[in-house]
Amino acid sequence: MLLLRKSTTVTRYQQRIPRDTSTRLFEEAQQYFPGGVNSPVRAFRSVSGPPLFIAEGHGSHMTDVDGNRFLDFCCSWGPLIHGHDNPHIRERVIETVLKGTSFGTPTQMGNRLGKLILDNHRYVERLRFVSSGTEAVMSALRLARGATGRNKIIKFEGCYHGHVDNLLVKAGSGLVTFGTSSSAGVTEAVARDTLVLPLGDRDLLERTLTEQAGQIACIIVEPIPANNGLLLQDKSWLECLRIKAWKHDVLLIFDEVISGFRVGFEGAAGHYGVQPDIITFGKVIGGGFPVGAYGASKELMDFIAPVGPVYQAGTLSANPVAMAAGLAALEQCLEPGFYEGLAERTHTLATGIEGYARERGYPVHVPHIGSIFWLAFGNERIERADQIDPANMEYFKMIHHELLQTGVYLGPSGYEVGFVSSAHSDLDLQEALAKICAAMDVAFSKENQ
Numbered sequence: 001m002l003l004l005r006k007s008t009t010v011t012r013y014q015q016r017i018p019r020d021t022s023t024r025l026f027e028e029a030q031q032y033f034p035g036g037v038n039s040p041v042r043a044f045r046s047v048s049g050p051p052l053f054i055a056e057g058h059g060s061h062m063t064d065v066d067g068n069r070f071l072d073f074c075c076s077w078g079p080l081i082h083g084h085d086n087p088h089i090r091e092r093v094i095e096t097v098l099k100g101t102s103f104g105t106p107t108q109m110g111n112r113l114g115k116l117i118l119d120n121h122r123y124v125e126r127l128r129f130v131s132s133g134t135e136a137v138m139s140a141l142r143l144a145r146g147a148t149g150r151n152k153i154i155k156f157e158g159c160y161h162g163h164v165d166n167l168l169v170k171a172g173s174g175l176v177t178f179g180t181s182s183s184a185g186v187t188e189a190v191a192r193d194t195l196v197l198p199l200g201d202r203d204l205l206e207r208t209l210t211e212q213a214g215q216i217a218c219i220i221v222e223p224i225p226a227n228n229g230l231l232l233q234d235k236s237w238l239e240c241l242r243i244k245a246w247k248h249d250v251l252l253i254f255d256e257v258i259s260g261f262r263v264g265f266e267g268a269a270g271h272y273g274v275q276p277d278i279i280t281f282g283k284v285i286g287g288g289f290p291v292g293a294y295g296a297s298k299e300l301m302d303f304i305a306p307v308g309p310v311y312q313a314g315t316l317s318a319n320p321v322a323m324a325a326g327l328a329a330l331e332q333c334l335e336p337g338f339y340e341g342l343a344e345r346t347h348t349l350a351t352g353i354e355g356y357a358r359e360r361g362y363p364v365h366v367p368h369i370g371s372i373f374w375l376a377f378g379n380e381r382i383e384r385a386d387q388i389d390p391a392n393m394e395y396f397k398m399i400h401h402e403l404l405q406t407g408v409y410l411g412p413s414g415y416e417v418g419f420v421s422s423a424h425s426d427l428d429l430q431e432a433l434a435k436i437c438a439a440m441d442v443a444f445s446k447e448n449q
């Protein structure tokens, strides 16, 4: 059994790439933004050194302000399914920008993206565009409550749904499981409306739905949980959610902000063949611009203003430039073989890493689906949040650091997944495989010292 030497701190890592300009800019940024960032995980707190300030990205690579070039597997945390600076998206955006950037009116570009999605997605009949994944989830919850007239929601440990008050909630002590807030500023009253269950516990779900009958508006789940590692679920569990939601007359929300248009055009709903009542979208849908959306049947969406009583609005919703980017991105996703090719190349990368680790006895698994993969540490298959051992994140820290030195950029936390884009060539992936294997050698040899 390999033992992790906790004394191995990042400061001992050999820094071989220049980071001076990033360091200086990060110091400056602390004067402007809390922690120097506009979204917490960007601060690199779970890995070593200051965050890299990226200057530009093209295809599968990006370059930082010190001139270091990286093969990028963070891909802006998921949106960039076609990589950086995709020519088709760039051209559409420029063409659109030249006509003005925002009107606060309906536009043809909004219609075009709406039509493209609804024509090719069997699980939604009507959409509403918003400007982020968080906004999509927040609005979907309001719709569920407005349509059912009930307050409570069920969510699962290990699923992330953006920074919506009701969902910044973790399991309380005790079996079930009134939530307690996981962020200051989220009131206990709000947290109490959220019931937090472990993924996969069918009995507890049944019991909760029975005991709280008449109070629960919806069950919300990431059908492919990809924000706390990649916790791949059984199809039968998702089917169970569907059946129980019907049985107890509550709505089922699939939060597909990551999985939507990523594991297939119809996302997880299409991948597993499970019909939720409401789906939320984000990330890929905007082609690198701030777009989110939620969709459902016509009947449910008619609860939304101006038709129905559930109010939801947005000054920049369906912004034409963002719609143009989304349209150009999703058109390319619809090309024949697009998702199959991506999935195949991701599978090759993932099994390559896993095979190398197995040969050498490194405790590494690489769960993957579509073009999403995760470096998991330990010897068991991980399906629930509580199976992740935080101590193992030291391994990730070392691997992350080593990869930065050799020009591969992973999201700066071991709980984050990696994304392969259509801009990643076979050669890119071979290079990545070799470098990830070398980084594992460094991470796992240190402890044998």
Ligand SMILES: *Cc1c(COP(=O)(O)O)cnc(C)c1O
Binding pocket: 132, 133, 134, 135, 137, 160, 161, 162, 163, 222, 227, 255, 256, 257, 258, 282, 283, 292
């Ligand atoms: C990223 C994400 C969100 C939040 O989206 P933002 O655009 O960051 O607000 C919500 N749900 C899931 C599943 C996500 O992956």
